[in-house]
């Protein structure tokens with residue numbers, strides 16, 4: 541079932557994943573595929589998009605990093621408090637019917653949609669190689685859950701506290717040089733997604749990526765999340781885009797639009813221009 545008006549639900553349980561990230565669980569029947577998102581109304585603040593997980597045995601879960609006003613307010617809420625949920629919305633990941641082995645590349649809360657995808661892939665007995673990166677060991681999301689369901693972990697941390705000391709893209713590039721993979725899925729900061737896309741184009745490996753843009757209505761009406769030059773709405777035609785279609789989104793890896801619609805170049809693009 542999809543909800544186009546906010547469905548008021550109480551928070552069933554809150555899990556502190558690390559000092560910046562909490563998961564919120566709800567009793568709500570909803571249909572959602574890996575890669576889709578819900579719009580969450582945080583009373584007194586705003587409505588914001590978050591990736592969905594339908595976790596086996598736990599139900600609907602969102603996992604939120606406290607980065608600004610609304611997400612910090614959400615982190616202050618307690619079990620039993622009420623919030624509003626609409627959705628699920630957007631495009632979703634596809635698992636090729638013949639897939640034997642897939643690779644996931646995740647950075648930060650990008651692990652949210654990929655954890656749900658990994659769960660579904662393991663149910664189909666698909667081998668899942670997960671390249672998971674974070675600043676420190678404590679910030680690696682869902683590593684023990686993934687291990688439990690038989691996902692093969694390739695960890696990277698910026699401070700070297702565990703796994704590869706450096707960017708997650710480095711062990712991933714080594715992996716695709718030597719190993720066969722049917723499809724790659726990537727979600728994380730856009731610079732990371734851009735690098736993975738370049739590696740996949742070079743090695744001719746099919747991939748899907750989540751292209752996140754500022755969202756207001758979340759269901760295709762306001763035009764806030766349209767991308768150049770296609771005009772595709774990232775809340776309807778996206779956020780999950782395949783590698784071939786991604787070539788048509790000229791702003792990918794270069795710029796995005798702020799809440800007011802102003803074009804804002806990513807910091808790494810400015811640096812190369814100066």
Ligand SMILES: Cc1cc2nc3c(=O)[nH]c(=O)nc-3n(C[C@H](O)[C@H](O)[C@H](O)COP(=O)(O)OP(=O)(O)OC[C@H]3O[C@@H](n4cnc5c(N)ncnc54)[C@H](O)[C@@H]3O)c2cc1C
Nearest residue numbers: 588589590591603604605608609610611649652752754755
């Ligand atoms: C499809 C999609 C899925 C997402 N999934 C998750 C998730 O699973 N977990 C998670 O922690 N975060 C997720 N986000 C990001 C999350 O929506 C923002 O972190 C949140 O909206 C920040 O709100 P704020 O008021 O706390 O911060 P603000 O201070 O308002 O913003 C901080 C930053 O968050 C981003 N942001 C703010 N508002 C929006 C918006 N309406 N739409 C898109 N980006 C916004 C902007 O980049 C902004 O610079 C997702 C975003 C999108 C588009």
Ligand code: FES
Nearest residue numbers: 756758762763775
């Ligand atoms: S957020 Fe309104 S069209 Fe996508």
